[in-house]
Amino acid sequence: MSVSFKDWPVNKxxxxxxxxxxxxxxxxxxxxxxxxxxxxVEGSEKAMVIDTLQEDLDIRGYIEQCVTDKPLVVASTHSHxxxxxxxxxxxxxxxxxxxxxxxxxQAMKKNGNIQxxxxxxxxxxxxIKDGDVIDLGDRKIECLYFxxxxxxxxxxxxxxxxxxxFTGDEFEGGQVLVMRPTGNNCIELYRDNxxxxxxxxxxxxxxxxxxxxxxxxxIAYLDYMIEACEQLxxxxxxxxxxxxxTWGLNPHGWDAKHxxxxxxxxxxxxxxxxxxxxKRIFYKDCVEN
Ligand SMILES: [Fe+2]
Numbered sequence: 001m002s003v004s005f006k007d008w009p010v011n012k013x014x015x016x017x018x019x020x021x022x023x024x025x026x027x028x029x030x031x032x033x034x035x036x037x038x039x040x041v042e043g044s045e046k047a048m049v050i051d052t053l054q055e056d057l058d059i060r061g062y063i064e065q066c067v068t069d070k071p072l073v074v075a076s077t078h079s080h081x082x083x084x085x086x087x088x089x090x091x092x093x094x095x096x097x098x099x100x101x102x103x104x105x106q107a108m109k110k111n112g113n114i115q116x117x118x119x120x121x122x123x124x125x126x127x128i129k130d131g132d133v134i135d136l137g138d139r140k141i142e143c144l145y146f147x148x149x150x151x152x153x154x155x156x157x158x159x160x161x162x163x164x165x166f167t168g169d170e171f172e173g174g175q176v177l178v179m180r181p182t183g184n185n186c187i188e189l190y191r192d193n194x195x196x197x198x199x200x201x202x203x204x205x206x207x208x209x210x211x212x213x214x215x216x217x218x219i220a221y222l223d224y225m226i227e228a229c230e231q232l233x234x235x236x237x238x239x240x241x242x243x244x245x246t247w248g249l250n251p252h253g254w255d256a257k258h259x260x261x262x263x264x265x266x267x268x269x270x271x272x273x274x275x276x277x278x279k280r281i282f283y284k285d286c287v288e289n
Pocket of ligand 1: 078080150151169
């Protein structure tokens with residue numbers, strides 16, 4: 001049964017945790033491990049909200065009342081509604097996202113409610129691409145293209161001041177859902193994405209800040225995940241049971257079963273978990289479409 005927290009006092013609707021100086025993780029009051037998290041990154045001139053969530057909560061009110069009085073900008077990691085639905089409450093602010101993200105949000109709006117997501121595409125975003133820098137004053141945020149395996153619209157944000165990498169759903173501690181069923185999406189592509197990200201970060205990153213299942217994660221996890229992919233590419237096999245305590249079995253969460261089929265597997269390695277299609281390991285396994 002879902003519970004509405006919208007009538008709670010605004011300052012009780014989230015709990016904030018300091019990840020790095022001037023860098024806040026916002027936990028929604030639902031306190032579900034799998035619940036989508038938001039971040040606020042403060043610079044000397046502006047504060048950036050990374051993902052505005054879908055929760056029935058007053059995230060803007062909380063940020064303005066409890067976190068920062070700086071002018072706000074929004075950055076979306078990818079189009080999925082649990083990350084972007086509340087962008088509508090920031091439509092007077094710059095809202096950064098990839099071109100693909102905006103295309104997908106518009107498509108969701110056109111096609112109606114998808115997976116419980118509504119897509120109020122009632123704002124004009126600022127389109128970003130790989131290499132762009134969002135200037136918060138004394139803090140610069142690099143936009144790093146990540147050829148999305150979870151979502152085609154993904155981009156990663158890198159805080160050059162404290163070394164935080166904001167990955168959305170392309171990297172997280174519960175399970176990365178490498179499940180985009182089209183194009184060249186496969187474990188080899190995901191591995192190559194991680195190698196490319198590692199090259200772009202060039203030893204500058206200190207931690208990973210994902211949207212689900214806890215943060216921050218030590219940057220060493222990036223190497224572990226690359227190894228996990230290579231284990232699969234070398235013939236390791238995942239479990240036919242893809243679920244975990246925060247995905248598929250979560251009594252408060254979204255029903256994951258309908259996105260699984262007989263080829264869905266779960267692979268765990270050094271604390272990294274991948275949910276993937278066992279018929280899509282290499283590029284050569286993928287049929288272009
Ligand atoms: Fe997602």
